[in-house]
Amino acid sequence: MSLSRVLEGYLSDREATYTIEMHSVSRTSVDTARLARINEDSLAKSVVLEDEHGFVLAVLPASRRLELDQIERKLGRRLHLSSERKMVDLFPDCVLGAVPPLGAAYGLPTVIDSSLEGRTEVFFEAGDHESLIRMDGDEFFGLLATASVAEIAADRACLNAALALREQLGRSLLTLRKAAEAPMEEASIWRSRLQRALLRLVVAADNHIGESEGPGGLLAEVEAKAPRLWRDVERMRKEHVALLKDCFRILEDVKGESSSSQLIQHDALRLASNFEFHRHAAADLVYESFGVDIGGG
Known part of the structure; x- marks a missing residue:
């Protein structure tokens, strides 16, 4: 067409x-x-x-x-x-x-x-x-x-800042998936790469959360513009806590010896999926609040 x-x-x-x-x-x-x-x-x-x-x-x-x-x-x-x-x-x-x-x-x-x-x-x-x-x-x-x-x-100055950090988070998730799906022949090398990818994700997630939840951040603006969405905003905040907690838990598993590489891989890929669901929900929230389509991916 x-x-x-x-x-x-x-x-x-x-x-x-x-x-x-x-x-x-x-x-x-x-x-x-x-x-x-x-x-x-x-x-x-x-x-x-x-x-x-x-x-x-x-x-x-x-x-x-x-x-x-x-x-x-x-x-x-x-x-x-x-x-x-x-x-x-x-x-x-x-x-x-x-x-x-x-x-x-x-x-x-x-x-x-x-x-x-x-x-x-x-x-x-x-x-x-x-x-x-x-x-x-x-x-x-x-x-x-x-x-x-x-x-x-x-103007969407607040949204522009959120979009830049959203892209950073998206790139970090791609890196995590690639690291998790890489061959495991050399377990120590695989774990080292996954650890670096997780640390990169933690930084990106922390930046994203800081911008979203800070004074004048995206979530505060959503609450101000669309008070009816307060439950969705609270859910976003709770998901932030849970996602970061999972990041640090998997990091500890990667550095330790008690969890198998296969289990760590499963958890890392599930973490990436949970982050992606969160990003989709955030995109829906932005569209519902501001009529701006930032894409679900």
Whole structure:
């Protein structure tokens, strides 16, 4: 797929001028901007919201996060993020997570963040995770003449810090898996490599936890922006404690002689899986709070 059928018809009917830019498969809007070598400020992403009255499409730059309370005040509605199942029904010709920002093409009321105004050009998803529409900024806004324009997004400095540490943690987990799955012919060498990988993971996890739980950190911001998610925040904190405890326990086993290499390998791989589940849950929490897709991996 390179261009959704509905989007193609909508652009054709309005004789819109645009080009299609291809890039490697991406998982998030941030990844898309990086792979396409474009500024995140010029990449318009879509967030689908709903309430009992119907759906709303929020459009904002990839560099910013949705402020749900601001769009609620603008519309006088109590909104929440739509489920994946509903998005599949709304956009049957699009890959999940690649919703074009032209809500009118799908009959959806649309609200655009004011920071997109004045852009020389705008890029947006064409319906999959490999192609972007590139369009003149004025023409883009002309296609959205019926949409509302308001300040519905904010900078994501806190999220950017969390994302950097998230990537560090992800790299550490890959290193741990490689070390754990390496051949065990030389047990001492295998244990030494695994120990180094675990120590690297401890540092990455400690950095991640410090940023997440510190004053003004990600979890504090989630609590402030979405108090209803306090149970999820508490679960994140408890998981931090449990995961670090497991790291240190396995480190002790690696340095000792009482546990077999096979058992240590099993525990190390289970630890990596538990960390990955935690990262998926954190990604869901960020999306639920800020409307920012940071990827589950």
